[in-house]
Amino acid sequence: MYRYDEFDAAFVAGRTAQFADQVNRRLSGELSEEQFRPLRLMNGLYLQLHAYMLRVAVPYGTLSSKQMRKLAHIARVYDRGYGHFTTRQNIQYNWPKLKDIPIILDELASVEMHAIQTSGNCIRNVTTDQFAGAAADEIIDPRPVAEILRQWSSLHPEFSYLPRKFKIAITGAPQDRAAIRFHDIGLQAAVNGAGEIGWEVWVGGGLGRTPMIAKLINSFVPNEHLLAYLESIMRVYNRYGRRDNKYKARIKILVHEEGLETIKGQVEAEFAEVRGGVLALPSEEVDRISAYFALPDFAAQTLTKIDVAYESIIDPAYGRWLDNNINAHAQPG
Template structure:
């Protein structure tokens, strides 16, 4: 997994020392908040509604137990005892004191972590499939390429001041678990006619006030040319992206206004000059990085399936967790398990210091010292022996992390909203809590099945509401919070942007509106195997809109 080399260690030490001096000058009043702003953003520090917020990078969502314990220490010592895991596979601390931030960064550096490029107009943290390197359906583990992209993009002198922030995601399996079509660049592992593995390159996706599905710009780029092709895209964006209007500065707007063929022509021209140059990736370098991600020393275990039917009789709560929170592993006798950070009535994505330490202990003992952060605000133990599942479950029960709801209606993505964020126009956490309480009954969740609800507290869409099967967007209207509801979003390979159904609802009306939509689905689905998004695509919006608003 991710590890520092000499370059990483040197630049993180230098940046930490530099920022400590900048913080000292700010505390003494030698520089204003306006002057301090670009300096703090370069180090992942935001000024939110009530306090500063520090965002820590977790490259492609992969952590060691030692790193998770350090995050727990930061939460307990320098914050209010918890951290918030984000849709960028990062973690945020919402209450650090400014004078403590250099100390936090120094402590993080001791376990090979930092906050560089978690904010600002640069290439942000590279994300990927949370089951990478473990999933049974994987074409290739995308993390070695993710690490190469991290090294290429970190402090890249040409791309430190782009027109706007720039996000890259990779997916190594046919089923998209990384939402690549809603990124500035999305990379999908694929094979060509000769069986060689390479990458589809998608460009111009994104959410925010102008949601767009990315377009396929190249159907096959081999490993050795991928960096050159990515650099060609970012150069074109850096040259032609709008800098006069931040709302039109993302590459999705450039692709939309200029047209894919025009942008592709410009990219190919750049690529023609760069191909075969210094950005060509030698196979030996790919092999060297890939060795960091070699599979653990798995035991030879029988391929015995989990007997959920038996557990349904012995312990239905445990059976529910087994049914919903496991993902099939490539290695016989093992599984990947999702640790839900979505307890009923809780704040989605939050974990206490004690919970982080417990997860670190479980990862060290049962998952080869490895864990993952997902873009859906959960955690994953990627390599757990099936024989150890009960022990892991009992450990999670002890710290209230054994919710068996992964992928269900209460597994809600939610941004911090107006409880924390200075950009938000409405609260989102209380809406998520009220919806989860409305659908708290386990049997009801099971009957509803796969249904993704995503909530944002403003048009910036940090809660990914555009791609929720049901999306909720909080806005301000005449001084009051109003919530628009969208249907039909999908972040997978069947990517789609949800459509607004009609007039919004006040906060108290949202849970009831969601219940009406769910009951309409249950009444109209063909059978129990037809999930919500499939039923919506078959039926269209009409029956849902009629149920919600009537014929008028």
């Protein structure tokens, strides 16, 4: 999995220290709740009816055992012994005390985790499917690209105050296990006629009070141009998305009201301006990030083969369990 470099560590430490000062100013009364609200939302802190709630990002759903133990420690020490994992690969603590939030964020930073951009009108945690990097049917492991998207979207100067929150999901398999068509942007690995791997781009999906299925805006975007294409979509949304009514501010409403072809034309015009510039993604950078996700050396084993087809016939209950719970692994054996 990805490991923080010096920039990542300094970035998270700086944000944690900054928010600790803001919390202290709120506790002292120097900041009112109204003044504190936009500051806490930038750091994943909500105010509920009876307590604060802290949402912690689990980028593309990948956790190490060390991180998992830290999350459990935080639940025991600073909450009520549990947290809630969300459908978008975050974890929420519903009963932390405000005075403890800076300590919790320091604890998270010690295991390379944070709560930045888990709330507010910004690009949220990038998610992928639960078998990412392990499934036999994958065209490509989506986690390196998800990490690149995380880095691109973190505190992006243009997209920190969008019309509404923005969610991106990505899958590297032909079968969509990441619900990409119910996200603002969905990415699905694709192969073009030349055998090159790129991405289908879907836009305008979402659930909530107005559920909509995303529409295909581009059937193939090469890795090299993916950031430029996504930046183009974000700029169009940031420019034309409604800010007068939060219930009509999501990109799904913009796509629905303006029509896919209109939005696509605006995106393509923007893409023509930024394509090939600083947003071009060199293959060397993709390779560098991908190295963090290299599979371990699996020990060779001599396994006893089971005739699962036969076993499923003689035990139908086992067959049903097998159909619903077992998926082919990319690693043989």
